[in-house]
Amino acid sequence: MRHLATYLLALALSTLAVAGPGAQAQGRDGPLRIEITEGVIEPLPFAVPDFVAEDGRARDLAAQIADVVAADLAGTGLFREIPENAHISRVTSFDSPVQFSDWKAINAQALVTGAVATGAGGRLTVKFRLFDVFAEAPLGEGLQFQGSTGSWRRMAHKVSDAVYSRITGEAPYFDSRVVFVSETGPKNDRRKRLAVMDYDGANMQYLTGDQSLVLAPRFSPDGRRVLYTSYETGFPRINILDVTTVQRRALDDQPGTMSFAPRFAPDGRTVVFSLNRGANTDIFTLDLASGERRRLTSSAAIETAPSFSPDGRFVVFESDRSGTQQLYIMSASGGEARRISFGKGRYGTPVWSPRGDMIAFTKQNAGRFHIGVMRTDGSEERLLTSSFLDEGPTWAPNGRVVMFTRETAGAGGAPALYSVDISGRNLKRVPTPNAASDPNWSPLLE
Amino acid sequence: MQTGVKISGALHLGAILWVLLGGTLFRAPPPADMQVSDVSILSESEFAALVSDAPEAETVLPAPETPEVAAEAPAVPGAESAPQRPEVAAPAPPQPAEAEPDMSGARARAEAEADDTPPPAPVPPASEDSLPPAPAPDAPVAAQDREGLDRPQPPALETAAPRPAERVAPEATPAPDPDVARAEQATEATAPDPEAEAAAAAEPRTEAAPEAAATEIVTEAEEGEADRATAPLRTARPRARPDRPAPSPDPEPDTETTAAEPDPAPEEESPEDAIAAAIAADMANDTPPAGQPAARSGTPLTGGEREALRVAVQDCWNLGSLSSAAQRVVVTVGVSMSPDGLPIVDSIRQISATGGSGGAAQQAYEAARRAIIRCGRDGYGLPPEKYDQWRDIEMTFNPERMRTR
Known part of the structure; x- marks a missing residue:
């Protein structure tokens, strides 16, 4: 009988040992430790x-x-x-x-x-x-x-x-400017001028007159020059403009060709752009000092909207070589390109983030336009906006905010500039005195 | 002798385990015999005669229970073939206007898609004025007319598409009335009751409500998907606590009376009250079995007490203003507490940080420090008798789950 009691006591003690490890652990020495895994996201x-x-x-x-x-x-x-x-x-x-x-x-x-x-x-x-x-x-x-x-x-x-x-802990971006196309007049006779303003819409100044159509202005890495596409001659060609003196000149003007979609390389000495010859459009680079032109793509497809990575080693662009308009990445010296967009719809106007970690793009799917971001390998795609027409994203100098053009539908529709945080929050209109399109954000001013 | 003891012990141990784990003492009782009752079938006229004296009952019942009742409701094409839905929840109770998110457009769309709906359910009085008149018995109900019908809301599902809000928090919060002040905890407005004793002593408080919150960031692109979703549009929530007269404060508290009569539940809960209530509730659950000594100084905190502390801190841990790099930092912060449950600000220090650069770690630490100080400014409501257990605390702030929002 005494042995039985011993066994029962041992059984009870072992049960207690199994049931109460937490309580024992709680009583150990040292500070109380807790882990916080949920918080809030609010201003x-x-x-x-x-x-x-x-x-x-x-x-x-x-x-x-x-x-x-x-x-x-x-x-x-x-x-x-x-x-x-x-x-x-x-x-x-x-x-x-x-x-x-x-x-x-x-x-x-x-x-x-x-x-x-x-x-x-x-x-x-x-x-x-x-x-x-x-x-x-x-x-x-x-x-x-x-x-x-x-x-x-x-x-x-x-x-x-x-x-x-x-x-x-983010890099700053308030002391920066935006160059864009200011638009006036009715939709069938729209006057377009290059203009520059503070990032918040203040201090707007015109850079060109309204005699000819202008498109797609792009700041140089130092913010002192602007590339843009002009229809001054009736055909699209690339101009370069000094922001301080407002002096401009044409780049690589070759008869029988159309050049457009220019963008500076991070070193500011090279320009990447699209050149249309016949029915084919390919991507080229141009050395601003020597005038040497170099072909990066040579497929029969339409390839355009090139954008350098911040380190200058890669170029992201859009191409319909697979049958639909998609995004591709290739070396800055050309060669084989790798497709990075695989979702539904068509992708275009890719822009590499100044931080190098993301690519912003325009997406058209199911009758709607979106501004989205994705990793440089195409993963983690996230659509930030949705409207009748959103296009042409540009990054803030810190890579945290994207500005783009949103156009409203109908005969009275007009473009305007909007910005959105890359989390998809804080979508808001950027004030401009007239209709505005094609924004490009400058680097942080010196 | 030893062999006998061993055999006896093994048999007894086996018997004990059998009793504990699979014995008849704990076997589930056999299922009760099925009860069979005779029923008789009533004709429609007989049933109508039976229920004709109680027409008001229909306005209380959430949904028709039998075809006979449905026949009395306004006829809707297809109603006879509509499936019975006895499990349909009661109609959504009339909500206070300030707590009602504006989802009328989305609700109308969702309801317009449901063609095989039962007859219109009883209408809450609050929305009666806004409804269109009931359709004529033979008239087909157009889709746009059905949009206005207020039907019982299905129970809330966790898969409901989130709505955008400026604030992202572990739990979604409906948009409050714009006139209501913002606070971290909801507070019902009170007014002095002239009939209550010592009502003048009760300070009138302003109604407050927390900011609207979503459980994740909803972009404009995702917002469209939310509109198209057919998921339940309303989260099932407990009704607001009804107003009660302010408790009459006892000018000279009588110890015996206080001990004998539990305090009435407070009408409004400040943050510390909520924490204290949570702790009290959890302590009740964690009450040691009879025969065990009650908690004394040195007793570890219960799981509920630890959880209440964790919840209190996380409500103030704001990652919204941090860089994406800082949101990847796991930072451990040490803090010493005063006996009244207040964090000693000067004692807050960073113990470790992983997952980011020095700058990002600094931002993460500062956000954690703000959380500890801000939500602890009135004390964390920790049990004083267990001060030794929480005199020093190490809090690890791990934002991994927040990065996916």
Whole structure:
């Protein structure tokens, strides 16, 4: 009987040992450990009170710069501005301590404070600090910019760039420009001019007149020149234009051919483009210094819309060599091409991301147009938009945002510029005074 | 002697295991005998006579139960051949306008596709004014007319196409009324009740609702697919808690009375209340069996307590403003807690980070730090008697699942 009790006791103890390992483990030494695998994706609330004007002449600019900074950040869709009428604290001095409790109370997680001063000769000084409100600590060092009074918007964009990069870890893109085709007049007699503006639609300026049709402007890697296709002679040919002097000249003008869809190589010394001769269209490169032309494709299919990878080693382009319009990648020196698009529909106008990891494209399927992105091997395709007509994507300098043309249907339809985050969020129209198409984003300004 | 003991022990052990694992004590009871009852068939006129005194019952029942009842409803072509759907859920209760997402267009499309529908179900009073008049008995029901019919909503399925929202969270949240203030937790509006004792002591609170949230990012291209989906358009949710009079606060709490009478459930739950409630509920489930000592200082946190802490932190872990590189970083953050459950800000430190560069790790760490501080500003509601267990915490923030959203 005593042995039986021993067996039963052993059985009970072994059962307890099996049933309670978690409880035993919980009681071990060391800190409590938990793993967080779910979070939220939502705009981060921030506050940008008016910058402090350190002299009377800077008062208006101080408020305007704060407004531009707030608009830049909120426009990304990653941040949400807390309006000024909700602020409890007022920042009256750039160096006074921040009342973090007041900003916590309105759930501002980031706070940007700044000051503006004007100096001799119209020099403007803008300085700012960024704070993590809940940590009650500055996020990085404060920065100061100097420039002319007329460039106050650029200085505001630079403040935004610094704040954006410091919080997100992404490269900046606010201090950049967009070249595009501005369109006026009725649909059957549309006047098209090249224009350039800040990324947010401000400071628009025309680069060409409206005497001839212009298409597909493309910035050089340094942002100082623009390639575009002109119908000045009645046939499409490629022009190169200096943005500063607005001087232009034709490239590789050969009788009997049509050249179009130009784009700079990353080194800025080579241009890749399409050349139509007879019924065939192939891709060529042109050395800007020597004028040497080199053929990259030689199939009977139509091959166009070439775009270099950021390292200059590859070219992505569209071709109908398989029977339908698809995307292909080949070496920058030509040779065998590899197809990367395999979904339903037709793919076109591929553009390599400045980061090198993605390719944006236009897709037509089931009567709808889409702007999409995919990995450079064709995987992880994701359509970001859907409309009657979306086309011609261009990347922001940081590879996080795509701008494109969206045209509405009908006789009164007109093109406009839109931008969207590569996650598919924050689809919005870019303000332009007229109808606009064919945007191309510049690199970050120097 | 030893042999006998071994044989005896083995037999007893076998008997115990047999009893525990497959013995008759735990065998499922045999199925009950089928009960057979005689039934008689009623004619239509007899049934109509039986139910003629209770016409109101039809407005309560969600769907017709028998062909005879259906015959009394407005005739719809094809109704006689329509399959019976006794399992159809009750009509969707009238929802408060502020909690109702605007899906009228999508719902109309989905309903227009259903041609073999049963007769129109009872109409919730709230939407009665917007409905078209019932069709004439012999008139065919056009598709556009059927769009307005409000029928019982099918039960929500997890496969329902997600709707776009500015916020992406583990659980979807309907779009709140634009006039309602935004808060991390929903709060019902209260107003002082003049008849209640000490009602003036109760502070009126403003109604608040969390931002609309989707469980994943929905692009414009995917949004179109959502419109075409025939999946259920409404998520089955518990009804809003009805308003109750504000509990009269006792100016001098009587210990005995308080102990004898449980506190009424609070009408509004602040974040810490929700956490405390979750912990309390889980502790109730985790109550040790009788005979075991109750939890004392040094007792490990229960699974529910750990889960409540995890949920509290994840609600503030915002990856939306992080770069794609930072969203690939798994960062472990250490934090020391004060006895009242507040994180000590100065103690927050990065312990490790994997999957990204130094800059990306820094962004990931700062987002984690913001989460810990922001959601812990009122304390995490951890059990004080177990302070030794949560004095120091290491939280690993792993965004792997969020990257697929």
